[in-house]
Amino acid sequence: MLSIDNLHAQVEGKGILKGINLDVKPGEVHAIMGPNGSGKSTLSTVIAGHEDYEVTDGTLLFQGSDISDLSADERAHLGVFLSFQYPVEIPGVTVTNFIKTAINETRKGQGLEEMPANVMLKKIKEKAKLLSIDTQFLSRSLNEGFSGGEKKRNEIFQLAMLEPKLAILDETDSGLDIDALRVVANGVNTLRSKDNAIIVITHYQRLLDYIVPDFVHVLHEGKIVKSGGKELAHELEEKGYDWIKQAT
Amino acid sequence: MDLQEKLVASYMAQTSSTEDLSAIAKIRSSAIETFEQQGFPTKKMEEWKYTPLNKLVKTDYTVFPKKAKNLTLDDVQPYILHDVDTYKIVFVDGVYSAFLSETTHEGMDVCLMSAALSQTKYRKVIETYFDTATDSKDSFTALNTAFGREGAFIHIPKKKVVEKPIQIIHFSTGVNQNLMLQPRNLIVADQQAEVQIIERHQSLSDTEVFTNVVTEIFTHKGAQVDYYKIQNDHEEASLVDSTYIVQQKHSHAKVHTFSFGSRFVRNNLHFYHKDEAIQSTMKGITLVEGKQLVDHHTLVHHAHPNSESHQEYKGIYDGQATGVFNGKIVVEQEAQKTNAFQQNNNILMSDKATINTKPQLEIFADDVRCTHGCTIGQLDETALFYLQTRGIPQKEARALLTYAFANNVLASVTIPAVKMRINALIAKKLGVNLGFNL
Numbered sequence: 001m002l003s004i005d006n007l008h009a010q011v012e013g014k015g016i017l018k019g020i021n022l023d024v025k026p027g028e029v030h031a032i033m034g035p036n037g038s039g040k041s042t043l044s045t046v047i048a049g050h051e052d053y054e055v056t057d058g059t060l061l062f063q064g065s066d067i068s069d070l071s072a073d074e075r076a077h078l079g080v081f082l083s084f085q086y087p088v089e090i091p092g093v094t095v096t097n098f099i100k101t102a103i104n105e106t107r108k109g110q111g112l113e114e115m116p117a118n119v120m121l122k123k124i125k126e127k128a129k130l131l132s133i134d135t136q137f138l139s140r141s142l143n144e145g146f147s148g149g150e151k152k153r154n155e156i157f158q159l160a161m162l163e164p165k166l167a168i169l170d171e172t173d174s175g176l177d178i179d180a181l182r183v184v185a186n187g188v189n190t191l192r193s194k195d196n197a198i199i200v201i202t203h204y205q206r207l208l209d210y211i212v213p214d215f216v217h218v219l220h221e222g223k224i225v226k227s228g229g230k231e232l233a234h235e236l237e238e239k240g241y242d243w244i245k246q247a248t
Numbered sequence: 249m250d251l252q253e254k255l256v257a258s259y260m261a262q263t264s265s266t267e268d269l270s271a272i273a274k275i276r277s278s279a280i281e282t283f284e285q286q287g288f289p290t291k292k293m294e295e296w297k298y299t300p301l302n303k304l305v306k307t308d309y310t311v312f313p314k315k316a317k318n319l320t321l322d323d324v325q326p327y328i329l330h331d332v333d334t335y336k337i338v339f340v341d342g343v344y345s346a347f348l349s350e351t352t353h354e355g356m357d358v359c360l361m362s363a364a365l366s367q368t369k370y371r372k373v374i375e376t377y378f379d380t381a382t383d384s385k386d387s388f389t390a391l392n393t394a395f396g397r398e399g400a401f402i403h404i405p406k407k408k409v410v411e412k413p414i415q416i417i418h419f420s421t422g423v424n425q426n427l428m429l430q431p432r433n434l435i436v437a438d439q440q441a442e443v444q445i446i447e448r449h450q451s452l453s454d455t456e457v458f459t460n461v462v463t464e465i466f467t468h469k470g471a472q473v474d475y476y477k478i479q480n481d482h483e484e485a486s487l488v489d490s491t492y493i494v495q496q497k498h499s500h501a502k503v504h505t506f507s508f509g510s511r512f513v514r515n516n517l518h519f520y521h522k523d524e525a526i527q528s529t530m531k532g533i534t535l536v537e538g539k540q541l542v543d544h545h546t547l548v549h550h551a552h553p554n555s556e557s558h559q560e561y562k563g564i565y566d567g568q569a570t571g572v573f574n575g576k577i578v579v580e581q582e583a584q585k586t587n588a589f590q591q592n593n594n595i596l597m598s599d600k601a602t603i604n605t606k607p608q609l610e611i612f613a614d615d616v617r618c619t620h621g622c623t624i625g626q627l628d629e630t631a632l633f634y635l636q637t638r639g640i641p642q643k644e645a646r647a648l649l650t651y652a653f654a655n656n657v658l659a660s661v662t663i664p665a666v667k668m669r670i671n672a673l674i675a676k677k678l679g680v681n682l683g684f685n686l
Contacts, residue, residue, distance in 0.1 A: 073645075088628070090634075090648075092652030092656065106638075
């Protein structure tokens with residue numbers, strides 16, 4: 001589904017990714033771990049298509065096509081979703097209006113008709129329930145005054161509504177207490193299927209107890225320096241990132 | 249002959265052929281004298297520093313429209329709110345159109361200025377109010393006072409709550425090349441009267457139109473006037489709008505100004521407090537592009553204790569558009585416990601757009617609460633990216649953020665049809681169809 005080969009990327013002239021190789025197949029969950037500043041968030045931002053991040057070398061293929069020249073919304077239409085570490089507050093736009101616009105613009109981008117209002121409403125109710133979201137919450141301004149947990153839950157709610165093929169969860173566990181973490185992880189797990197894939201970006205192993213990965217990759221100084229199964233996450237938790245730094 | 253000389257000469261020619269009340273004739277002749285002495289404002293004057301008039305006052309305008317063109321309902325349909333029942337006072341090329349209007353004298357007067365000026369039964373009202381709220385030293389106002397003979401006359405008696413909004417609409421058809429219009433409105437809301445008014449100036453052709461409108465509003469004890477200015481005129485049209493509001497105890501005057509169209513717009517919006525416990529509200533959304541210029545000059549004169557003023561203006565400037573916001577608040581020594589709030593937020597969508605914003609507070613009382621703030625910024629790039637990752641294309645994402653930015657000004661609009669119309673105009677201006685109303 002996602003095929004990254006020797007990917008180099010820079011922002012404001014500064015090289016951050018220095019030769020990433022990553023292959024994600026449908027049905028798989030990949031975790032990307034690494035110390036602060038290793039390039040984890042940059043990788044997710046480059047895949048999602050931020051225009052300030054420039055791919056300088058290598059290839060970025062999604063379902064076999066090069067997406068490096070596509071805008072973020074065009075990538076979203078193909079089925080790429082990025083859950084933000086710090087979701088943006090947008091006063092004046094309600095959660096409901098936002099999600100309606102996102103769904104219908106995505107459908108338009110896919111050459112589909114708008115979703116009928118009653119279907120939309122039913123889906124909103126169903127997905128809100130899945131994430132224990134109160135309906136009152138849906139008429140609040142997007143992320144404005146939301147707690148850390150509410151923001152992350154809202155990200156996963158959008159994920160559930162948009163049903164992307166590839167979901168990248170950037171530090172979804174940060175700022176969550178254990179109960180919120182369970183709700184969010186449970187929401188993500190319900191959405192797992194043989195047709196879609198998930199990349200979990202995290203600093204800590206904690207989230208991976210709930211969203212169990214098939215593969216774990218360790219990122220250091222813009223490169224994947226070690227890959228393995230879920231046991232690698234436990235090893236990292238035990239030995240710390242210094243172990244990786246020394247090994248390289 | 250330049251425009252100033254032409255106007256003065258035209259005034260002389262006009263006075264011989266019209267009959268005014270002697271009191272009004274006196275006011276007019278003094279006004280033309282003021283205009284003759286002062287001429288049009290120049291950029292050297294502090295109040296006009298960022299608002300060049302050069303092009304506007306160098307055009308040769310037709311001062312007395314020769315004839316009006318007949319308009320059909322289809323011609324005017326897009327500009328009149330029709331999804332709500334309203335009274336309508338409609339003018340075409342400066343001449344009243346009975347066909348397009350719906351006025352009334354039942355229990356109140358919703359009619360014409362020309363009628364009020366000429367009929368003896370209105371003499372007392374006219375003598376009491378006409379030109380008593382204005383700043384007689386203002387050149388544009390003086391010019392209008394000299395010429396203004398037509399417009400809306402609205403008198404709502406004590407305790408009358410007008411159920412239907414009143415629309416005041418001026419059309420120009422291009423039948424007169426480079427037309428200059430000087431409408432004059434007088435609105436009197438007696439004790440505890442309530443009325444909603446919508447004002448619009450609309451050119452239907454590509455010829456230049458310069459409208460210099462003056463509106464005087466009097467809100468008596470406990471009265472409520474809710475006024476909407478929809479400024480979405482043709483790109484060859486220019487507008488100088490001077491609105492003077494005189495308020496009595498417990499009255500609430502609310503003015504919303506939506507500036508989307510026209511090449512040039514100058515709004516002078518003045519509130520004068522004559523007693524205690526008054527509320528004044530002024531809100532605005534300016535959304536312009538190209539070479540458009542929109543200038544908001546507001547003045548709130550707090551002269552008595554325990555009153556409030558609330559102003560909130562949002563501006564979005566694209567292309568090479570220019571914006572001016574000058575918000576003056578005067579709090580006299582007597583006006584203790586005044587609560588004055590002023591906020592002006594602007595977004596520049598392009599490198600060539602300009603905004604000049606200036607709060608001007610003159611406070612002589614010591615126990616007051618005056619808060620003011622202005623911001624100038626761009627759309628948040630991170631927010632744009634966030635929306636795009638959700639499948640919303642950049643153009644729509646920008647529009648959504650612009651809507652969100654302007655949204656809280658729309659929250660205080662009390663006529664749903666006006667809110668819907670403004671939403672639609674914003675969407676059209678931004679070139680999107682977002683499929684929902686904020």
